[in-house]
Structures are given as C-alpha cells and as structure tokens.
Amino acid sequence: MTLTAIENGRIFDGEIWRDGQALLISDGRFEGIRPAGESPREADVIDAQGGVIAPGFIDLQVNGGGGVMFNDDQSVEGIRTICEAHARFGTTALLPTLITDTPEITAAAIEAGLQAKAEHVPGFLGLHLEGPHLSTARKGAHDPSLIRPMTEEDLTRLESVGQRFDAIMITIAPENVTEDQVTRLKAAGFTVSLGHTNASYETAGKYADAGASCATHLFNAMSQMENRSPGLVGAALDIGALNAGIIADGFHVHKGTMSAALRAKRGPGHIFVVTDAMSTIGTDLSGFTLNGRQIYRTEGKLTLADGTLAGADIDMFSSVRFLIEIVGLPFEEAVRMASLYPANVMGVSDRKGRIAAGYDADFVILSADAAHLTSTWIGGSCVHVT
Incomplete structure (x- = not known):
C-alpha cells in the first residue's frame, strides 16, 4: 500500500474548508483528512506550500x-x-x-x-x-x-x-x-x-x-x-x-x-x-x-x-x-x-467531485490566492506540475 500525505495547504473539500489539516491518499483514493502533524510516519509527505487543495x-x-x-x-x-x-x-x-x-x-x-x-x-x-x-x-x-x-x-x-x-x-x-x-x-x-x-x-x-x-x-x-x-x-x-x-x-x-x-x-x-x-x-x-x-x-x-x-x-x-x-x-x-x-x-458523485474518504484522489493544488494552478493529480498521481 502506498500512502501519501499532502500537508501545508488549505483544503476545500467541495462543501467546506478544512484548515490546518492534511490530506491522506492511499492506492489512488482519498483515505481521509487528519489534523496537521498527525500523518502516519510511513506516508510520503508532499508540501502544498500554503496552496489551495480542491477537487479536480x-x-x-x-x-x-x-x-x-x-x-x-x-x-x-x-x-x-x-x-x-x-x-x-x-x-x-x-x-x-x-x-x-x-x-x-x-x-x-x-x-x-x-x-x-x-x-x-x-x-x-x-x-x-x-x-x-x-x-x-x-x-x-x-x-x-x-x-x-x-x-x-x-x-x-x-x-x-x-x-x-x-x-x-x-x-x-x-x-x-x-x-x-x-x-x-x-x-x-x-x-x-x-x-x-x-x-x-x-x-x-x-x-x-x-x-x-x-x-x-x-x-x-x-x-x-x-x-x-x-x-x-x-x-x-x-x-x-x-x-x-x-x-x-x-x-x-x-x-x-x-x-x-x-x-x-x-x-x-x-x-x-x-x-x-x-x-x-x-x-x-x-x-x-x-x-x-x-x-x-x-x-x-x-x-x-x-x-x-x-x-x-x-x-x-x-x-x-x-x-x-x-x-x-x-x-x-x-x-x-x-x-x-x-x-x-453523470451519476459519478459517489466517487468524484469531492475530497472525501473513499473517493478517487482527483484534485488540484492552486496557489494560496487560487489565481494559479500549481499541480494536477489523477488517482493519487501527479500528472502535471506548473
């Protein structure tokens, strides 16, 4: 199992903002959101550099x-x-x-x-x-x-x-x-x-x-x-x-x-x-x-x-x-x-369109002011970096 933690970012999960928290990804899906600093030790940590994390x-x-x-x-x-x-x-x-x-x-x-x-x-x-x-x-x-x-x-x-x-x-x-x-x-x-x-x-x-x-x-x-x-x-x-x-x-x-x-x-x-x-x-x-x-x-x-x-x-x-x-x-x-x-x-809102546990790990990381796209992630993999 590959575990990734996206830290140091503001998370908009599609409904509400999650500040001071880290996004966990496992095998292509969101595993959950935890308070910052509580990511598992075995996780590969990605620094969002203060950016906005939002659904793809x-x-x-x-x-x-x-x-x-x-x-x-x-x-x-x-x-x-x-x-x-x-x-x-x-x-x-x-x-x-x-x-x-x-x-x-x-x-x-x-x-x-x-x-x-x-x-x-x-x-x-x-x-x-x-x-x-x-x-x-x-x-x-x-x-x-x-x-x-x-x-x-x-x-x-x-x-x-x-x-x-x-x-x-x-x-x-x-x-x-x-x-x-x-x-x-x-x-x-x-x-x-x-x-x-x-x-x-x-x-x-x-x-x-x-x-x-x-x-x-x-x-x-x-x-x-x-x-x-x-x-x-x-x-x-x-x-x-x-x-x-x-x-x-x-x-x-x-x-x-x-x-x-x-x-x-x-x-x-x-x-x-x-x-x-x-x-x-x-x-x-x-x-x-x-x-x-x-x-x-x-x-x-x-x-x-x-x-x-x-x-x-x-x-x-x-x-x-x-x-x-x-x-x-x-x-x-x-x-x-x-x-x-x-x-x-399209009837896929049970797995796409939000950042939530069990959903496909499709998301974007934007600049802190959301004016620029920093990276794009599909199924937990980074497919583009600006």
Whole structure:
C-alpha cells in the first residue's frame, strides 16, 4: 500500500474548508483528512506550500486538445493526448466529445472509448456524442449534411454499448429523436441532453419526463427565452429535473446573462461549466479543420469563415477564473460548477467531485490566492506540475 500525505495547504473539500489539516491518499483514493502533524510516519509527505487543495475539474464536453480533434482521431492515443492536454489546466476527468459525423466515425469513436476505459487512460471518464440527431435549424458549426433522424438501427446500436461505459452522454434534438427513444437511451445508461434544437418549453418538459436530464451549452444553438415562449433556455432554468452546461468564456454567453441564469436556476438541477474545447487547447495552433471546413482562432475564440462560433478556445481553470473574476461567483461555487455538479449529472458523485474518504484522489493544488494552478493529480498521481 502506498500512502501519501499532502500537508501545508488549505483544503476545500467541495462543501467546506478544512484548515490546518492534511490530506491522506492511499492506492489512488482519498483515505481521509487528519489534523496537521498527525500523518502516519510511513506516508510520503508532499508540501502544498500554503496552496489551495480542491477537487479536480470534470469537463463533460471536450472536442479536442493538444492538437487533436476527436472527430479526426478516434483512437486510444488520441483520447490520451486530449486528456493529457486538459490535465495541464486542472481537468481530472472528461468526456471526449464527438461532433456530428458519419455512422462509421461514430462507431470508431465508441470503440476507442471502450479501449480507453480498458486501458485506464488517466482522465478518461466516458464519451459524449453530440449528434448527429440534432436540428438543422440550430446546427451551429455542425455539418447539416450529416444531421439525421435517429433510426431503430441507431438506437439498438447505442443500447448495446451504453452500459459498457462508466459515463456516457448524448445530445439530441426532439426534432429528430422521439420521447420513447429518449426513455430507451436512459434505460441503456445514457445521460440524455437536449441541444441544437428549436424545441419549445412544453416539448422540453415532455422530454424531461421521458428521461432527458440536461441541456447542452445553455443559450447556444437552442430556442431562446421570450415573453410568451420560454423555449429550451426557459425550460432549462425553470424545470428542476434539467441540468445545463454553460461555456464560460465571455463569447458564448454574456456575463450578465450568465449571472441572471445562475440566480434563476431552479433545483435540484444545476448549471455546470463545460469548455466545449477544441484541438487548440495547449497549443499555438492558428486554426484547424472540422468536417472539411476551416476553423479560425482569433483573440480567444474559434469561428467558421462566416463568424459562427465553432466550439471554444478555453480550458477549465480559465473557466473557473472567469466565473470568479468576471461573473463574481464565490470560489466555492465556481469550483462546484466545475467538479461536483458535473459529477452529479453523470451519476459519478459517489466517487468524484469531492475530497472525501473513499473517493478517487482527483484534485488540484492552486496557489494560496487560487489565481494559479500549481499541480494536477489523477488517482493519487501527479500528472502535471506548473
């Protein structure tokens, strides 16, 4: 048994602060928290140098990183590269996300995900299939020629793999997926998210009743909230059974809109942060291609030639800092939006999203003022040091 003690740090366990205490880790899991100076003699001691110790970030929408787009590289090594790139920014668990593509590419992505699980790739949590069963009216950067209705063959294939993943999400639009199909997807182990859709408030409610539990990148590529037509935005905020991911980069959602939405959200669902990151994270790339179309990287955002936003050029730590510095959230709530809430959404909050005995030892160490990332730890191993 390998025992590690992280000392000389302020611990935020996901709920409360633990000052003057040491964090114990054994064989990849948190063993517990003890008063400083009471760590077992056999423990390897790590000095946090007065920094903040917090739960690792969980990103449920990651299209790429480290120069790799999942749509272009459906392999274990591709997934590994993406996970390593995001670990540099505090992400300890993520869902590689496949943007609308062909059935063959989708099948390859699923197989790569299963192999990544079998090989225990650090940071790999599961998959997110964003499409192809969306609405062309709200396609965003998705290729409309690849968007299509969900067939019985599609559904049967998905049902055969859902339970084989620890976590798997699919974004669908009611325009191309029925309520019964949603119910079957949920039964097969999928977290079903509504997105890229013009669905009405009423339709979103019916799909929530059928098993949908989330909305993909709130405010973007969905029906907006109006005075007599709340749309999916209104439904995501008003229906407690729905959670909602949000991109906190200042381009996808205005800070004022974000602040208002956070105050308005009805529980028990929460708004959680996603990056919607592309291959540019951790690189100096000036652009890349998606389904044969050029994506341009300029001044912190990614766009098609016509200016349509095409994913985001932001990491999770920067997203958390945006929530704190620009939106004005307390540190604690910003961290929960990046750890505990996404863990709840994917049904893994019994082992991730907190610092607690028995949980996976996924955490970050930040500077004393929490303004800088010092190191990232996955399963009790340090995978990145700044």
